[in-house]
Amino acid sequence: MLFILLLLVQLVHSLDVDPNGYILYCPCMGRFGNQADHFLGALSFAHNLNRTLALPPWIVYPSRPTPKSTSFHIPFDRWFLIDPLRAYHRVILMEDFMSELAPQIWPPGKRYGFCYGFAQRGCRMKDGNPFGPFWDHFDVDFDDSVTYRISYNVDNDESTRRQWETNFPPNRYPVIAFMGAPAAFPVAEGHRHLHKYVRWSDEIVEEATQFVEREFPQGGPIVAIHLRNGYDWEKACTHVDGERNFMASPQCLGYAAGGDGVTGELCLPSKGEVLRRVKEAVVSLNAEGVFVATDRDPMIGELTQHLGDNVKVVVQPGDRDRSPQLDLAILGRADHFIGNCVSSFTAFAVRERTAGGRTSSFFGFVSKAGRGKQRDRGAEL
Template sequence: MSYVQYHHSYSLPRHILKLKPNSLGFLLVLLVSQSHVLVRSEFAEINTKHIQSKQDVANGGEDILIQHDDIKSQSGLQTLKVGATKGIPPLDTNGYIIFCPCMGRFGNQMEQMIGGLSFAKMLNRTLILPPLREDLSTFTTFTDWFQVDPILEFHRVIKGEDFMQHYGESYWPAGRRNGYCRDYVVDNNRCRMKYGLPHSAFWDYFNVDFDGVISFDLIDEVDLSLESEVKLLRKQWIERFPSSEHPVLAMYNVPGSFPSLPGNKFIQKYIKWNSSLLAEADKVKQMLFGGEKYLGIHLRVGEDWDRVCQTAVGVSSMYFASPQCKSSNHGRIFQGMCYPSVQEILDLTKEAIMTFDLRHLYIASDDNPYKEDFKETLHALNVTVHHYNPTSPHLDLIMLGEADYFIGNCISTFTSFIKRERDARGRLSTFWGYPV
């Protein structure tokens, strides 16, 4: 296996070099074009989207494409590794980030994913994709729900299971595993990486114990649309935590803003359901709707949500996912946007059905779906009411994301996932308490 190292101040031509990695020409072109190229037998890295498997290289198979713009370094010195285990991204010497999506249910976890991806992009580190939480102590691998390849179009990622299997012991060995916490958490003696559920279950999933805690007072919330802010924060973080000394940033607090910042919402378009869940949703849609248009609604009701709204209504200007329908801090959260009356729900639903000439209503709710109320209200319009109530929320999320029109709860992060996905596809939506 060949290895190549170069100093990035001496640029390779910007066009793509297409060469066999095991050919003499591969080395000659590099040596001729740059006097500072060194051949060496140590580790190295190349962007995963331009590298084939170790087996392909050994067999003289597919060409490897190397492009200068894809090769970046923190210090100016970067090493390229030609060859990697099939299906596994090569080691990223820029370092890694991992966090536990430990706050709340699905909607909260996905808000945290947007924050984690934006933070990794800002730092130019690979994000270790965490397993996703089904309950306080049960986790499932990321690919049980989502695809990895679309995310790679945005930034480098690796499944947590793959990282620990291939790089965990060599790059992040026991004895050098630290947790990273904000200063105020450490000062209050709350930075216990494995204290209680779901934190302990998450790190036990990887058989990880921590050898120490490192505090920081740096900002970890970044809006990727603000270029100057991104550059400043990247510089501060790299100076404080160079990857040579801190190869893996295992975060106690979820990096990034909660809820996600406006300039990062575009990341949602790279988060795509896996094929098996999409196929299941297609079968349900055909069974329920037979190809006819439908309205999807999310009802966030029940005693727990009533308590949330009692806390927020008339008191807070921003709460949970409310920024998705409130563009500023002006104005308080009102009852109709958080916990509308049954009549308000029925009226807005009927208006949407009539406006867009929809033939079916699909209700997603983990509490009272008001199914009989909807049947009575929509009977004259010949609309069929469905409350499928799957055991998993993922089917509801897909069904609502693909509806011809959608009404959701502005405060709910469950709704915000759907709204971001629909916005990325140019699909129309509104919220309870707002007009169609």
């Protein structure tokens, strides 16, 4: 009887195995906004290769790192729903893949790490943080490495897709485990629409709903803003002048070559620019409040003084304990959002709002069509 039960268990698991194979990757570049950009590209890549995507946990870093601090991991489904993603392509939580399928199709002894073109030294899949802690989280050690020189861009590219299938067929490589995400940063223009499949978990939605109802009980229009003004960002923005694009700036400057480049005001807007644009939005909507997401200075005093006592300006309480995901969920539901063109954190909110038909704009940026009108309206403020 025990033998029969074990056999049935094996058969059930064999039915769960995707004969087309799996994609695994370490979301090892940057914080949440960058990881989210990469996720959309990886989702498209898995779709185009018709392999199931293992959803990695989100890598989280201490807000104030110390020499001994390290990253930690949040399961994908704590923040996002899984079923909406399956409307686009097959996915499985990486935790489920490792516990239920890996012992059968990716056991120790057959675990290969994939990286781009480093043939002489191999793929050092676990060198440094967050690479080592990520794979250690799943008790994965790699037995060998595989290098490749094939593009990740397989959208509408039959030749490139065939190269992946020919060089790494699923019967020989049931799992392709990448050193980093098989995706571009910032997110490719053609992958932005996939954000419509990224939906917040019920827990995050409830938390955002309670926050908004508590802080803005009148239920009137709300303007939400993202102020990216941390010390690291200040330093980064000293290098932007003359750059055609920088980090997530294609979201407002466009992906095509030519046109305006990045400016200091676009990357790190002045307080005057912030006050002017927020007041313009508040007046236009007759908004009752402003929600601020920030990594350092929320400008509560300046905004309150500039907007008047009838407009409530709020930020998540605390400093180290602020939840970026709660910030984003609130940014996504506001009546209008003003963000930082260069920030991938802003880019997440803008993609969510676009998918939901909501409006967004950027500090330091006005479209060419609206520049004359914007100057006239700005004089009134």
